Amino acid sequence: MADENVISVLDPEVKSxxxxxxxxxxxxxxxxxxxxxERKSELKxxxxxxxxxxxxxxxxxxxxxxQELKLQDKTIFVSPVGCSVFAYCYFDVxxxxxxxxxxxxxxxxxxxxxxxxxxxxxxxxxxLAAIGTAEIVHAANRGEKITVFFVNNGIYGMTGGQMAxxxxxxxxxxxxxxxxxxxxxxxxxxxxxLLATLEAPAYIERVALSDNKNIMKARRxxxxxxxxxxxGAGFSxxxxxxxxxxxxxxxxxxxxxxxxxxxxxxxxxNVFRDRRPEIPVGKEPPQRTVADVLEIAPKDRALxxxxxxxxxRFKDVKIKIxxxxxxxxxxxxQLLIEMGMxxxxxxxxxxxxxxxxxxxxxxxxVCLSKERIGSPLVSCPDVLVAMNEFSLRKFAHEVENxxxxxxxxxxxxxxxxxxxxxxxxxxxxxxxxxLGSTKATNIVMMxxxxxxxxxxxxxxxxxxxxxxxxxxxxxxxxxxxxxxxRLFIDDQAHIGAVSQPDGFA
Amino acid sequence: xAEQARGKVAVDVEECKGCGLCVESCPPKCxxxxxxxxxxxxxxxHYSGRDCTGCGICFYxxxxxxxITVYRIKTKGKFVAATQGxxxxxxx
Numbered sequence: 001m002a003d004e005n006v007i008s009v010l011d012p013e014v015k016s017x018x019x020x021x022x023x024x025x026x027x028x029x030x031x032x033x034x035x036x037x038e039r040k041s042e043l044k045x046x047x048x049x050x051x052x053x054x055x056x057x058x059x060x061x062x063x064x065x066x067q068e069l070k071l072q073d074k075t076i077f078v079s080p081v082g083c084s085v086f087a088y089c090y091f092d093v094x095x096x097x098x099x100x101x102x103x104x105x106x107x108x109x110x111x112x113x114x115x116x117x118x119x120x121x122x123x124x125x126x127x128l129a130a131i132g133t134a135e136i137v138h139a140a141n142r143g144e145k146i147t148v149f150f151v152n153n154g155i156y157g158m159t160g161g162q163m164a165x166x167x168x169x170x171x172x173x174x175x176x177x178x179x180x181x182x183x184x185x186x187x188x189x190x191x192x193x194l195l196a197t198l199e200a201p202a203y204i205e206r207v208a209l210s211d212n213k214n215i216m217k218a219r220r221x222x223x224x225x226x227x228x229x230x231x232g233a234g235f236s237x238x239x240x241x242x243x244x245x246x247x248x249x250x251x252x253x254x255x256x257x258x259x260x261x262x263x264x265x266x267x268x269x270n271v272f273r274d275r276r277p278e279i280p281v282g283k284e285p286p287q288r289t290v291a292d293v294l295e296i297a298p299k300d301r302a303l304x305x306x307x308x309x310x311x312x313r314f315k316d317v318k319i320k321i322x323x324x325x326x327x328x329x330x331x332x333x334q335l336l337i338e339m340g341m342x343x344x345x346x347x348x349x350x351x352x353x354x355x356x357x358x359x360x361x362x363x364x365x366v367c368l369s370k371e372r373i374g375s376p377l378v379s380c381p382d383v384l385v386a387m388n389e390f391s392l393r394k395f396a397h398e399v400e401n402x403x404x405x406x407x408x409x410x411x412x413x414x415x416x417x418x419x420x421x422x423x424x425x426x427x428x429x430x431x432x433x434x435l436g437s438t439k440a441t442n443i444v445m446m447x448x449x450x451x452x453x454x455x456x457x458x459x460x461x462x463x464x465x466x467x468x469x470x471x472x473x474x475x476x477x478x479x480x481x482x483x484x485x486r487l488f489i490d491d492q493a494h495i496g497a498v499s500q501p502d503g504f505a
Numbered sequence: 506x507a508e509q510a511r512g513k514v515a516v517d518v519e520e521c522k523g524c525g526l527c528v529e530s531c532p533p534k535c536x537x538x539x540x541x542x543x544x545x546x547x548x549x550x551h552y553s554g555r556d557c558t559g560c561g562i563c564f565y566x567x568x569x570x571x572x573i574t575v576y577r578i579k580t581k582g583k584f585v586a587a588t589q590g591x592x593x594x595x596x597x
Contacts, residue, residue: 023513024579027564029571045517049568051524051547056568063570090570212530212562219565245524252524 032063032072032092039089048086052252054209054242054259055084058151058218062120063091065223069230075118076110078103080132082124083158084151101132104139107146118229119146126156129165129189136191140235143200143279147225147236150191153244154263161247165189168266173247188266192239196272202234204273208241210260214269234277241267310343310457316369317455318378322395323387323408325353325362328442332385333364335446335468339460340368348376363391368455383453385445389413396421406448408441424452424492431484437474440481447485458486510535512559513576514552520572523547527563527573536563 036044049055066072076094079087080103088095094117098106103121111119121139128136128150136148155173156162163173163180166188170179180188192206203225207218218240225236241263243255250258319336323329330351340347346369353362365378379398384405386392392407393416399405401420408428416423428444443465450458461482469475514536521543528536533556538548550563550573559577567573 022509022578023559023576025574026512026559026577027561027573027575029574033570045520045571046522046545047569051522051568052526053568056570057566060565060568060570212532212566215565252526253529256526256529 030060030063030067032067033059033090034092037086037089039086047090049083050244050246052243052245052255053083054153054240054244055151057209057215058122058149058222058240058242059087059090061215061219061222062122062149062226064219065226066093066118068223069226071118071226071230074116075120076114078107078110078119078121080121080123080127081158082127082156084122084124085158087122101127101130102135103127103132104135104144104146104148107148108139108142108144111144111146115145118226120226121146121148123148123150124157125150125152125154125164125166125191126159126162129191133165133189137195137198140195140201140237141198143202143234143277145229145232145234147229148238149222149225150237150239151242152191152239152263152267153242153247154188155244155247157244157247166191166267168262190267192237192267192270192272195237200235200277200279201237201273202275202277203228203236203271204239205237205271206239206241206267206269208259208264208267208269209243210241210256210264214260217269234279239267241269310460312343312345312368312370312455314368314455315371316367316373317383317453318381318400319366319368319383319385319449320363320378320381320395320398321366321385321387322361322363322391324390325360327362327387328439329362329387330364332442332446333366335461335464336366336368336449336456338464338468339456342460342464343456345369346371346373348373350376350378361390363395383449385449387441387445392416396423404452406445406452408445424448424489426485426488428485431488432477432481435477435480435484437477439474440477443478443481444485444488447482447487448489449485450482451486451489458482509578510555510557511578512557513578514557514563515574515576516550516552517572517574518543518549519545520569521547521549522569522572523549524568525550526566526568530562530566532560532562533558 039048047056066075072093077091079085079097081100088097096106103123107119107121152166154164154166154168156164161174163176167173167180168188169182172179176185192204195201196204205221207221208214209218221238225238228236241259243259245252245255248255321329321333333349337347337349348367350365365376367373367376380400381398382400382403384395384399386405387408396405396418399421403421405418405421405423407423407425409425410427412423412425426448428441429438431444432438432440450456450461465478469478523538525538527550528538535553535556536550539551543549559575561575564573564575
């Protein structure tokens with residue numbers, strides 16, 4: 001008799017034969033799960049969870065809800081770090097696996113860029129309540145329209161049973177071998193109650209996978225959370241108390257009972273929040289173009305200053321300016337982006353300096369682009385402005401093939417070589433000294449940069465300097481420095497000076 | 506078997522890990538762990554062949570996505586739920 005009812009789910013013919021024998025199928029593996037789990041070479045039709053683990057039940061309830069709500073093709077599932085790290089091996093939906101605790105932050109990004117998708121963050125208690133506390137609190141506080149399933153088993157399961165923030169008082173773990181003592185380790189963290197103190201969440205409930213009745217309640221809560229997200233209600237959060245038979249050293253049936261008897265009194269099952277939050281929209285920030293910011297009226301754009309007519313023969317230019325603090329490294333970057341803005345380019349400026357502002361190493365990243373800038377970080381600059389030898393040696397290898405290195409020095413160090421790049425030595429400090437102030441060194445370099453690359457118009461540089469430099473005597477020196485830098489490059493080109501020790505320009 | 510049971514449970518022996526949660530949960534107690542081992546060394550659950558109501562509790566208690574498949578007898582009676590859609594819930 002028993003054999004007759006043992007079938008292989010992998011064989012659809014056998015299945016239909018059984019189902020046609022006067023019976024019809026009511027519950028079977030959800031099509032949301034892959035047929036085989038491509039996780040390791042073995043056990044492709046079993047999950048990697050221990051026998052009796054709550055994750056499997058939670059997975060099934062989520063899969064069933066998504067299937068019934070017909071959301072499979074719209075769902076993006078964010079897998080955490082923890083036992084459920086391999087959730088992407090099981091769910092046939094969009095999957096992202098993220099850093100420990102950061103699932104709500106990643107889910108925020110995904111939901112905001114794809115607002116019509118259903119974004120699920122599935123996290124354990126070590127992930128959500130310990131390392132990811134900040135992320136979940138702020139995602140909830142912002143009312144991100146995501147659904148978070150928080151599987152709470154009161155322990156770090158994957159790493160071998162260390163104490164979690166949700167470990168019960170007196171519960172033994174490898175890091176609380178005599179039981180959790182509140183005097184030393186604090187009290188269990190009640191995440192559902194904690195998040196329910198916030199304004200923004202739409203739905204917060206705690207359920208338990210402890211017995212038949214509570215599993216059915218969990219099923220309804222999970223479905224409701226996903227329905228709310230589908231309807232755009234706001235942040236929904238379901239805390240699922242779940243057994244961990246292996247780490248608790250209990251058999252699966254006993255572990256499930258332990259959830260009911262020991263966890264639910266401490267973590268009461270309840271709906272802590274079920275309302276549509278009223279979030280005031282507020283005043284929309286103005287969407288202004290660069291030309292608007294520069295206050296150029298549309299009719300005047302044809303007559304705009306020469307700067308706007310400068311022909312930019314590039315899609316984008318990435319510049320790294322490096323030197324010691326006090327050499328005007330960061331200021332040079334700021335001047336360049338100010339010029340870029342006045343020429344209606346997209347710009348970014350990212351400073352990088354140590355705690356010491358003067359004499360420490362400093363550098364900044366500058367992007368000038370005709371299109372929106374994805375990242376202000378410049379890892380492979382087209383142009384490196386090295387204000388000293390240290391920076392030259394430190395950053396030269398990062399420069400793009402065919403890139404340009406401008407070096408503040410009388411000559412290129414004899415043992416220095418940067419294959420594939422053009423290196424130009426400019427005695428900028430000496431030039432600036434002769435003009436009357438070493439402070440103008442960076443402006444000499446700027447003049448050289450503008451002349452060599454023609455990325456921005458010198459006229460714009462002058463107008464920016466006029467606005468930014470308040471001292472008139474210094475402004476005069478800066479004007480001369482700019483011209484001196486440009487002339488130096490001109491002269492080099494004129495006399496055909498070789499700029500590389502190997503004789504190649 | 507005098508009367509045909511209202512429901513029927515099929516267990517995929519190779520997917521079952523032998524945790525016994527279905528055995529514990531089954532209201533009419535018609536599941537038990539078998540004496541034999543599957544290829545992973547677990548005692549898989551078996552349906553006794555009698556008394557199943559097709560309630561589906563075992564399906565929801567089982568942590569494995571596809572280990573348990575539940576059927577209900579085709580009648581016009583109240584125990585037959587829609588196979589499609591969200592409205593069916595196990596009899597609790």
